[in-house]
Amino acid sequence: MALLLAPYNDAMRLGMGFNSFTQQLCVNDAVRLASGKQETATDKSLRPQYNPGLMTAPDGSTVDISQDVTWTAKFVNKMSEVTDSLNISGSLQVKVEAIGGGVKANASFLDSNKFKESDINYFIQVRVTNQKLTAPDLTDFTPIPNVPFSEFNRVYGDSFISGFIEGGEFNALISIKLKDSSKATQIKAQLEAEMRFGAVEVSGTGAVDKDNTSSNIDGETTIAVSWRGGGDIKDATVTDWTLETLKSVAMEFPEHVMACPMRTHAILTKYTGLKSFYEQSIKGSPLDYENAGVYSSALLDAYMDYKVMWRDIQQAAWEVENGQCTLTAKQAPPKLAELKAQAKAYYDKQMSEYQQKQQTLQAVPTSTDPNATQPAPVVPVQQALPESPIPPNNLVPYDGDQFGLDEARRDCRFEMIKIVKEVDAVAVDPKVACDPSRTWQYLSPVVFRMLLPTVTNVHKQKEAEAAAAAAKALEAAKDKDSQNVANDLATTKKKLDELQTQLNQSKGDNAKLQKEVADAAAFKSQISPYNGWCPAKVNTPIRIRSLASKKCFQYNYSDNKGTHAVQQWDISDDPNQKASIHPQSFEIRPVGPRAFSIRHIASGLFLTTGNMVDNGVDFTFGAFPTFFAFQDMKNGAAMIHIAEMPEYTMNIWGASMDNGAVVRGWNGAAKGPNDQWYLKDFADHNI
Structure with a gap:
């Protein structure tokens, strides 16, 4: 059987009665020491309870008990997962939340609002047990005379304190509210890898970043910490709680507990485990809360x-009143009518039972006539004042105005009251927790949330509408540009078709043919997306230098090979430096409104395309030009595109920075410094 524990507080005493469901202290000295002495148990009655397998020394002295240490680090989605790890009854936490800040529970260091708002909640717990102290002679159940059986559970509880656990416990909850919730999986993976106490292994689909998780979290991080035992667990270097200091302190916590242990839990024993309990002639018995947890x-x-919804409704009412938000009532789901009928039927059944109980109580004789031959029947206390059931929610979506919010706020409070009443009902009768017919004691929060009006932030709505309008305008502009390009292409194709017809009719006239081809190419170049921008003066000598290599664009004629190669070289303006190649001058000539040709001044030849190669095309010099378009790169340089095929750019082939590297047209998608050139006046050396 698992050890039954409750969080320790200073008011606990050995032999004290205890309600394991509500975790409330009951009467003192409910159980006393054996031997018929009726002695009250004290700390002197405690004896260490050793773990199985531990030995004693040959001289009879005890061997030091090794610490029992448990590390837990996990993601949690519900508040009950934390309270279960802390051995705190959910009913106690509900009562504490309902009463307010004047009551302290073991989980009071947790902020329930932060917990519910956060995208990630990560719980760390270190439990250290130095020893278990029990009082084996604490076995005599001592009932109080004249306590009615109906008051048994309130007076005695269902168990008593039979010992304590000494050691320490460290608890920390990391709550993270992200600005971008889509990154939750990635942050979870990083957090699990960084905070794991064993080998690093990430279970999930997120990728682990090598950088520190704390610096990668874009959002609000809340760290709540509590500990018992260990004394001062932080050294002088820990001035603030961070993910790194949390792990460091948690790892060193057992050593601190070894030096400074404290009582962390009370050990509970059920009354039904005592022989003396059955020997006492008492009426009533403790309730069994085993299935109520x-x-x-x-x-x-x-x-x-x-609780979170009630606060959100309050906030929404304030924002609507100040004109920051608008409300929109939701449509009723089809299933809502069926749920409403079920709730109404259950409420009618509860009212019928309530009325029957009232009639029974009214029929009980209340006379205390001393001459009466029969005593008045004793009515159990828990049935003396039956409470009327609270009506169910109307299950109709609330209006999208302040009146609807006010009604929702009242109904939300009533549902919270119903839950508190249900906790009290389970405390009186644990069988309530196992009753399959108790399905409408309170409305599910999921269903209640479906009834609340939609809250729309006015500022964000305007921003969204403006963004949508801008996106629509951009799409319209793109459509217009696409239509213009399509019209240009259709016009150009028509002109090309006409020119082709003329070309077929005038093959003998070479000069006319050249002009028609140039005109056709000029028309085609009009669809260039770069608006005819030119980085240098036209029809004037210029030099061309690479942005990446700082080397000049050169025309290299080879007699033995008969080629007109396009390469890059280091150049010098000093004619005495024979080892250097002197700069060559080129000029840009306009062709139509948007295209240009590049001419080598010394030879009079034009830069043109040659053979196709993988992912590119050779550049050479010849009598017929290829037309180019220039793209402004905003850094003083330009990207040189083939006008008819803009995906081809002038590029240092193979990214080589050596002298003599080949310059070609490249159609790769990724463009960079190798595709950018300075085009300036030949006399301008500052390039």
Whole structure:
């Protein structure tokens, strides 16, 4: 059987009664020491409880007990997952939340609002057990005379404190609210890899970044920490809680606990485990809460959901009043009518039972006549004042105005009251937690959220509308540009077709043929997207130098090979430096409104295309020009495109920076410095 534990507080005493469901202290000295002495148990009655397998020394002295250390690091989605790890009853946490800040629970260091708002919640726990102290002689159940059986659970509880665990416990909750929720998976993977206490292995689909997780989180991070035992667990270097300091302190926590242990939990024993309990002639028995824990955790999660919704409704009402938000009522889902009928039927059944109980109580004789022959029947206390059931929610979407919000706020509060009443009902009768017919004690928070009006931020809505209008205008502009390009292409094709016809009719006239080809290419160049921009003066000597290599564009004629190669070389303006190649001058000539040709002044030849190669085309010099378009790169340089095929750019082939590297037209998608050139006046040496 698993050890039954409860978080320790200073008011606990050995033999004290305890309610394991509500985790409330009951009467003192419910159980006393054996031997018929009726002695009250004290700390002197405690004895260490050793783990199986540990030995004693030959001289009879005890061997030091090794620490039992458990590290836990996990992602949590529900508040009940944290309270379960802390051994806190969900019913206690609901009552604490309902009463308010005047009550302290072991999980009070947690901010329930932060928890519910966060995209990621990561829980770290280190439990250290130095030893278990129990009182084996604490076995005599001592009932109080004249306590009615109906008050048994309130007076005694269902168990008593039979010992304590000494050691320490460290708890930390990391809550992260991201600006971009889509990055939650990646941050989870990084956090798990960074905070894992064993070998690093990430279970998930996120990629682990080598950088520190703290610096990568774009959002709000809240760290809540509590510990018991260990004394001062932070050294002078830890001035603030971060992911790094959390892990460091957690790893060193067992050593601190070894030096300074404290009581962390009380050990509980059920009354039904005592022989003396059955020997006492008492009426009534402790209630069995074994199956109520799961139900209380569900109540806690529902209560926390309603608490967050109640705060959101308050915030929405303020924003609407100040003109920051607008409300829109939601449409009722088809299933809502069926749920409404079920809730109404269950409420009618509860009202019928309530009325029957009232009639029964009204029929009970209340006379205390001493001459009466029969005593008045005793009515159990828990049935003396039956409460009327709270009506169910109307299950109709709330209006999209302040009146609808006010109604939703009242109904939200009523649902929270219903949950608190259900906790009280389970405390009185644990069988309530196992009753399959109790399906409409409170409305599911998921369904209630479907009834709330949609809140729209006015500022964000205007921004979204403006963004949508801008996107629509951009799309329209693109469509218009595409249509213009299509019209240009159609016009150019028509002109090309006409020129082709003329070309076929005038093959003998070479001069006319050259003019017609030039005109056709000029028309085609009009579809260039670069608007006819030119980086240098036309019809004037210029030099061309690479942005990447700082070497000049050169025309290299080879007699033995009969080629007109286009290469790049280091150049010098000093004619006495024979080892250097002197700069060559070129000129740009306009062809039509948007295209240009590049002419080598010394030879009078034009830069033109040659043979096709992989991913490119050779450049050479000849009598017939290829037409180019220039793209302004905003850094003083230009990208030189073939006008008819803009995807081809003048490029240093193979990214070689050596003298004599070949310059070709390249159609690769990724453009860079190798595709950019300076084109300036020949006399301008500052390039």
